[in-house]
Amino acid sequence: MTLTEKDSQYLWHPYTQHKTSQAPITISKGEGALLWDENGKEYIDAIASWWVNPFGHSNKFIADAIYKQLTTLEHVLFGGFTHEPAIKVAERLMEILPKNQQKIFFSDNGSTAVEVAIKVALQYFFNKNEKRTTIIAFENAFHGDTFAAMAASGISFYTQAFQGMFIDVVRIPVPLKGKEQESFDALNNVIENYNCAGFIFEPLVQGAAGMVMYEPEALAKLIKICRENKVLTIADEVMTGFGKTGKTFAMDYVSENPDMICLSKALTGGTIPMAITTFTQEIFDAFYDDDINKALFHGHTFTANPTGCAAALASMDLLQTGEMQANIERINASHLIFQKKIEKHSKVITARTLGVIFAVEIKSDSEESYYGSMRNKLYNFFIEKGVILRPVGNIVYILPPYIMTNEQLQKVYQTIEEAIEMV
Numbered sequence: 001m002t003l004t005e006k007d008s009q010y011l012w013h014p015y016t017q018h019k020t021s022q023a024p025i026t027i028s029k030g031e032g033a034l035l036w037d038e039n040g041k042e043y044i045d046a047i048a049s050w051w052v053n054p055f056g057h058s059n060k061f062i063a064d065a066i067y068k069q070l071t072t073l074e075h076v077l078f079g080g081f082t083h084e085p086a087i088k089v090a091e092r093l094m095e096i097l098p099k100n101q102q103k104i105f106f107s108d109n110g111s112t113a114v115e116v117a118i119k120v121a122l123q124y125f126f127n128k129n130e131k132r133t134t135i136i137a138f139e140n141a142f143h144g145d146t147f148a149a150m151a152a153s154g155i156s157f158y159t160q161a162f163q164g165m166f167i168d169v170v171r172i173p174v175p176l177k178g179k180e181q182e183s184f185d186a187l188n189n190v191i192e193n194y195n196c197a198g199f200i201f202e203p204l205v206q207g208a209a210g211m212v213m214y215e216p217e218a219l220a221k222l223i224k225i226c227r228e229n230k231v232l233t234i235a236d237e238v239m240t241g242f243g244k245t246g247k248t249f250a251m252d253y254v255s256e257n258p259d260m261i262c263l264s265k266a267l268t269g270g271t272i273p274m275a276i277t278t279f280t281q282e283i284f285d286a287f288y289d290d291d292i293n294k295a296l297f298h299g300h301t302f303t304a305n306p307t308g309c310a311a312a313l314a315s316m317d318l319l320q321t322g323e324m325q326a327n328i329e330r331i332n333a334s335h336l337i338f339q340k341k342i343e344k345h346s347k348v349i350t351a352r353t354l355g356v357i358f359a360v361e362i363k364s365d366s367e368e369s370y371y372g373s374m375r376n377k378l379y380n381f382f383i384e385k386g387v388i389l390r391p392v393g394n395i396v397y398i399l400p401p402y403i404m405t406n407e408q409l410q411k412v413y414q415t416i417e418e419a420i421e422m423v
Contacts, residue, residue, distance in 0.1 A: 003038060025383070030057025033404040035388070044387050046412045048401045051207070051239050053270030055318050056403040062269045062314040069310035078106065078303040085309030092316050093278065096248050098257040102281040105296070106274070106304040110238035111144025113262035113275035114200070116298055117234045118148040118167070120260065120279065121198030124232060124286045127294045132197035134168045136190055136231070141171075142208035143200060143236050152200050155208060157370060170194055174206065175218035187222055191229045198259075199226050200234040203250035204354065207239040210395035211359035213352050216253040223256035232283070233258040238275070242266040243319055243328050243402065246355030259283060269315035274308035327402040331356045334406065335398070338413045347420050359397040362420055378419050387415045 001009070003026045013024060026038040033056060035043045048054060055062065069085065076083060090104050107113055118135060125132040135152055142158070143149040150159050151166035159166075170190045175183035190196060203219060206212040226233050235258040240250035244266070247253060251261065260283065264275035287296050302308070318324055335358040342360055343351040349361040364374055375391045382389045389396055389412070396416055400409065 022380075032056040032058075033401045033408050042386055043383075044404075044408050044412060045401065046387055046389050046404075047397070047399050048266075049270060049388075050265075051244070051399050052265045054243060054266045054402045055269050055315065055324070056401050057270075059269060059271075059318075061318060062271055062311055065310045065314035066271060066307055069307050073306045075302065075305050075307065077301075079299060083304070083306050083309075085306045085313065086304040089276075089304075089309045089312050092313060093276070096316070096320075097261065097278060098249075098251055100257045100259075100280050101261060101278040103279045103284045105277045105279070105298075106300070107277065108300050108302060109144075109273050109275050110236075110262065110264035111146040111149045112300065113238060113264050113277045114143045114149040114152065114234075114236055115146045116277040116296075117236075117260045117262055118152065118198065118200065119298060120277070120283060120287075120296060121232045121234065122167075123296065124283055125197050127286045127289070132195045134170055134190075134194040134196045136187065136196055136199040136226075137169055137171055138174050138201055138206065139171045140174070140206060140209040140212070141200070141202060142206070143202075144238075155370070168194070170196075174212060175214050175222065176212075177215060180215075180218045180221070183218065184221060184225065187225050191225070191231060196229070196231045198232040198234055199223075200236055203235050203237060203240055203258075204245060204253060205240055205250065205357060208392065210361070210392040211352065211357055211397045211399075213354055213359075216255070220254050220256040223254070223258060227256070232260065234260045234262065236262045238262050238264045242315070243324070244355050244357055244399065246328060246332055248319070267315065268308055268311035269318065271311045271315075272305065272308040273302075274305065274312060324402055328356055330406070331400060331402065331404065331409065334409050342413075342417065342420075345417075345420060347423070356402065357397065357399050359395055360416065360420075362394045362396065362423060364394045364423075374423055377423065381419050381422060382415060385415045385418070387412055389416075 004023050027035050028038045029036045033045055035045050105116055107116055137152040139154050141154045143152045148167055151169050154171055172186035173183050223233050235251050237249050241263050259280050261278045268274050287294055332355055335353040339351045339353050342348055347363050349363055351360040370393050374394050378391045398412055
């Protein structure tokens with residue numbers, strides 16, 4: 001049996017309707033921004049393998065850090081024990097996070113980082129003998145696939161099988177340019193009419209919605225409204241964190257700080273699954289009590305895995321180098337040039353850029369669904385051309401590794417231009 005045949009026999013892939021989808025591509029090697037399949041065909045990984053790999057595949061610096069840690073301590077339970085790599089990660093994060101963040105909690109992935117934050121928001125008020133059960137979220141948000149994270153997500157086909165089983169979530173519109181007041185009014189209305197515990201948001205960029213962008217000033221106003229009404233705020237930086245928006249965190253653009261921050265994806269440079277949720281001291285103090293029942297009873301077998309911590313430390317080292325910061329600026333400048341060119345195209349509705357993130361919305365004759373015919377046609381075209389891009393309906397986005405070369409970027413742009421002509 002071939003690898004593809006064995007895959008078909010044994011494996012169940014994410015976000016895949018196996019009856020109608022094509023067989024997956026078997027990748028055998030990766031280096032830098034490139035991947036190669038089992039037949040030797042080369043692909044440019046223009047989305048950093050679902051936004052996790054900013055420093056390139058098979059990065060030797062991170063690999064060496066992982067190897068060194070594996071020869072010392074690969075894992076130890078975190079209940080009742082601690083270790084230097086976890087402490088170092090906490091120290092490093094405190095240097096770069098908004099200054100109000102004081103405590104970190106480890107978990108496994110972006111969904112679980114959000115799950116922890118939502119549970120903490122609800123239990124925070126429970127511990128204070130307040131009944132607050134509603135979470136506020138944006139329309140068309142995506143926060144993950146575990147239950148609370150899924151409940152906070154607003155893309156219906158991800159959640160429709162589970163309607164009626166969720167925690168209470170009320171949605172408000174994203175404060176798009178010129179429509180900010182609608183969002184402010186909606187937030188005030190929700191807070192007035194529901195017992196709200198927390199407001200969760202993707203800061204400045206809604207990833208799975210198609211890289212929908214909004215302004216820092218609008219987010220600051222929403223956070224301020226929440227603070228005035230004692231509603232906790234949760235910044236889901238799983239996608240935007242660690243340089244994607246041009247700053248270390250998207251919240252670095254925003255004048256108001258959130259109460260909690262969720263981190264994952266690029267945290268370990270795309271190597272080992274790990275996630276972190278960070279908190280203010282005030283939130284931690286609501287769980288610090290002689291009453292055991294006020295503790296946060298949440299944990300994961302691989303919490304604070306030392307090997308993952310070593311990868312995270314190496315990843316943060318790389319991010320803060322002058323070379324990597326220059327790469328982020330270079331890609332942003334290149335995106336802006338391409339945006340200026342492509343947004344004039346007759347088949348383009350709009351194009352937008354923030355940091356290394358670029359998105360272009362293509363005109364369609366019909367309302368394009370998330371996994372509709374245009375999306376599939378575009379995706380197949382990109383794969384045929386050796387470029388990995390995953391359109392969201394009629395929106396094509398680029399979120400490349402920071403080490404992608406100018407030549408590779410130009411090929412990605414050229415392929416998108418060819419695709420626009422094709423549809």
